[in-house]
Amino acid sequence: MAELLVIRHGQASFGQDNYDVLSDLGHAQSAAVGQMLRDGGWVPDRLVTGTLKRQRDTLTSMGFDGGAAEEHAGLNEYDFADLLNARFKGQVPDVVKGDRKTHFRTLRETVFDWQDAAFDGASETYADFAARVEAAREFATQTQAKRVLVISSGGVIGQMTATALGAPARQMMQLNLQIKNTAMTRFMFSGPMFSLHEFNATPHFASAAGAKLLSYS
Structure with a gap:
């Protein structure tokens, strides 16, 4: 072992x-x-x-x-900045960028949406991420x-x-x-x-x- x-x-x-x-x-x-x-x-x-x-x-x-x-x-x-940009179509709210608690709460929701393919434009799909890991x-x-x-x-x-x-x-x-x-x-x-x-x-x-x-x- x-x-x-x-x-x-x-x-x-x-x-x-x-x-x-x-x-x-x-x-x-x-x-x-x-x-x-x-x-x-x-x-x-x-x-x-x-x-x-x-x-x-x-x-x-x-x-x-x-x-x-x-x-x-x-x-x-995974590129979390890219995921946030894709979800918010390049207009990530300032509070998401600067406030730690808001950032990670929003990131969790964004990753869940990413897993569900709920938005377009990310440089990597969740399936591709899972495959490369x-x-x-x-x-x-x-x-x-x-x-x-x-x-x-x-x-x-x-x-x-x-x-x-x-x-x-x-x-x-x-x-x-x-x-x-x-x-x-x-x-x-x-x-x-x-x-x-x-x-x-x-x-x-x-x-x-x-x-x-x-x-x-």
């Missing part, structure tokens, strides 16, 4: 011109989870990230050799490695988890919104067998000092 440990990237830059940049907190979160893995003797045999900067930089700040990592674009997040999962698990470390994003982890559980499509987004920055979701695999072992775990935030690192976006 082998392990696939999927970690969400550290906090990025919500509300900034370029979201795809780790904040100082994101780097600190990444360092904390990397140190926890080393302290526990968990050493990966294989490293895989998406192609996004925030994913690659999370691995580097964890203290692992980002240059040795393989990349698979199927691990990239599955392709990335197969890529990561078709290996002789026993410990595979993947750095990805909340939507991908939510989709992978929902699929492993045989859950309805809506569950992908319900899971997505729960996932903390640098949280660990662990799967076990062997040949065609793939099952969830642990979801959204953050033992590196369990101490008083670690609790100050907690974030969701």
